[in-house]
Amino acid sequence: GKVRAPTHIISTISDDRGEEPCYAGVPMSSIIEKGFGVGDVISLLWFKRSLPRYCTQFIEICIMLCADHGPCVSGAHNTIVTARAGKDLVSSLVSGLLTIGPRFGGAIDDAARYFKDAHDRGLTPYEFVESMKKKGIRVPGIGHRIKNRDNKDKRVELLQKFARTHFPSVKYMEYAVQVETYTLTKANNLVLNVDGAIGSLFLDLLAGSGMFSKQEIDEIVEIGYLNGLFVLARSIGLIGHTFDQKRLKQPLYRHPWEDVLYTK
Ligand code: ACO
Ligand code: LMR
Numbered sequence: 001g002k003v004r005a006p007t008h009i010i011s012t013i014s015d016d017r018g019e020e021p022c023y024a025g026v027p028m029s030s031i032i033e034k035g036f037g038v039g040d041v042i043s044l045l046w047f048k049r050s051l052p053r054y055c056t057q058f059i060e061i062c063i064m065l066c067a068d069h070g071p072c073v074s075g076a077h078n079t080i081v082t083a084r085a086g087k088d089l090v091s092s093l094v095s096g097l098l099t100i101g102p103r104f105g106g107a108i109d110d111a112a113r114y115f116k117d118a119h120d121r122g123l124t125p126y127e128f129v130e131s132m133k134k135k136g137i138r139v140p141g142i143g144h145r146i147k148n149r150d151n152k153d154k155r156v157e158l159l160q161k162f163a164r165t166h167f168p169s170v171k172y173m174e175y176a177v178q179v180e181t182y183t184l185t186k187a188n189n190l191v192l193n194v195d196g197a198i199g200s201l202f203l204d205l206l207a208g209s210g211m212f213s214k215q216e217i218d219e220i221v222e223i224g225y226l227n228g229l230f231v232l233a234r235s236i237g238l239i240g241h242t243f244d245q246k247r248l249k250q251p252l253y254r255h256p257w258e259d260v261l262y263t264k
Contacts, residue, residue: 097234
């Protein structure tokens with residue numbers, strides 16, 4: 001019989017060997033014929049299945065809402081400085097992307113992990129927040145540099161509104177809101193931020209859609225798929241900032257001395 005030589009790579013999400021490429025078994029022509037959007041493509045390539053419309057719409061809303069947040073945030077700042085140093089598109093983009101992490105845009109996975117664990121163990125928001133404090137860990141998904149109780153993040157409200165209307169259950173989001181209610185008693189800026197909103201709502205999407213087993217949800221949360229939403233979304237804005245700087249022919253950036261405290 002035929003002997004199959006062992007392969008060096010295993011791949012399960014896409015196939016380009018036939019007449020047309022397939023994403024998770026779905027040929028490109030049906031993706032176009034069915035009018036699929038980027039949310040459907042993400043469902044196929046990340047989750048290896050077609051998700052219901054409200055889920056793909058939610059994914060697309062996350063992408064649109066996180067695409068940019070002005071020139072002053074960490075990622076855009078790095079991209080702008082890099083573009084002004086004369087570097088190319090990819091260098092400017094990755095320079096911005098490299099700021100995404102536990103403080104900026106990359107707290108979605110940890111927010112999902114901690115909210116899920118605390119909710120599923122039945123911890124009250126008080127017990128959860130105080131246990132985090134004892135461990136010296138900031139609650140991921142809580143807190144913002146410029147947003148506060150009186151100037152809430154509109155993106156969070158929009159995500160919550162969509163989910164309350166379309167999701168079968170928003171139990172994890174409600175838990176995150178209860179956590180926010182408690183953290184706001186501590187400081188004005190300890191609001192549920194966009195990372196926390198996406199993290200908690202994606203738990204609701206995974207649990208409520210009926211499309212994922214408990215084991216699959218645990219795996220998605222453990223591997224950490226969700227920061228990918230912010231990385232993907234913000235790439236749109238960072239590419240825009242690169243083009244903007246090039247179009248404006250901005251010179252090399254040098255930070256002003258006056259804005260540095262030189263001290264020993
Ligand atoms: N949980 C508990 N306490 C907090 C938190 C939090 N998430 N955030 C701030 N605090 C408290 C702490 O007491 C902190 O003091 P510490 O430095 O001794 O820990 C105090 O507030 C002041 O903190 P600052 O660093 O001055 O707050 P800042 O406004 O600079 O921080 C930030 C904003 C970085 C977002 C912070 O709230 C944080 O680390 N949050 C968790 C990570 C997160 O969710 N990041 C995503 C933000 S949204 C986005 O980037 C798209
Ligand atoms: C963002 O989306 O970039 C922001 O929430 C972070 C910020 O500092 O405004």
